[in-house]
C-alpha cells in the first residue's frame with residue numbers, strides 16, 4: 695500500500711502556522727507531498743486567514759525540494775450547482791461544471807499564466823469540490839494538462855488520454871492495497887489533526903510516496919480496471935445510503 699499526501703487550498707491567505715509545522719515534519723521525514731495551489735484565490739473564507747507576501751517564493755522553494763505543485767482550480771469560487779450531474783457524482787457546487795468550454799479554457803490558461811510568471815511548472819490539476827464536467831477535461835487537455843488528482847480506483851489509471859490519480863476518502867483511511875491519496879485541508883487542521891498526521895508519518899513514512907512514484911503505479915490492466923469500477927460502485931452506493 696502506498697500513500698500520496700495531497701494538500702488542498704494552498705493560497706496566499708491560509709493557516710501558515712500549521713503549514714510551517716507541517717513543512718518541518720515533512721523535512722524531518724523526507725516526505726514529498728502534492729500541494730494544490732489556488733493561483734488566483736477569491737474565496738472569502740480563505741481570505742480571512744493571514745497572508746504571506748512572499749507566497750510565490752515559498753511555492754518555488756517547495757518545488758525545488760521536490761514537492762509536487764498542482765493547480766487547484768483558478769479562483770476557488772465554487773457556486774455553480776451541479777444537480778449531481780458532475781462527472782464523479784459528488785454532487786456539490788462547482789467552479790467549472792456547466793461553464794462553456796471556452797470559458798473553462800480561459801480560466802485554466804489564466805491560472806497557468808500566473809504559475810508561469812512565478813516560474814512554477816504545472817502538469818496536474820484538481821478542481822475545487824471534486825466537480826468536473828466533460829468540458830473541464832477537454833479544457834485541461836487544450837491547456838496541456840493531462841493529469842488529474844481525483845477519480846475512483848485503487849491505483850492511477852488512464853481514461854480518454856488523461857491520467858487519473860484517485861482520491862477516495864475525506865478522512866485518513868487506508869485500504870491495504872494500491873495507492874491512496876489523502877485529502878488534507880490544512881486550514882481546518884487543529885492540534886489533534888496535526889498529531890494524527892505526525893503519527894501517520896512516523897508509522898508509515900516508508901509507504902508515503904512522491905507524486906513521481908505515485909505515477910509509476912499507473913495500471914490499465916484488466917484486473918485493475920475491474921477493481922477501479924468496483925471501487926466506483928461501492929463509493930457511489932455508500933454516498934447514496936449515508
Ligand SMILES: [Zn+2]
Nearest residue numbers: 702703822823
Ligand atoms: Zn479546495
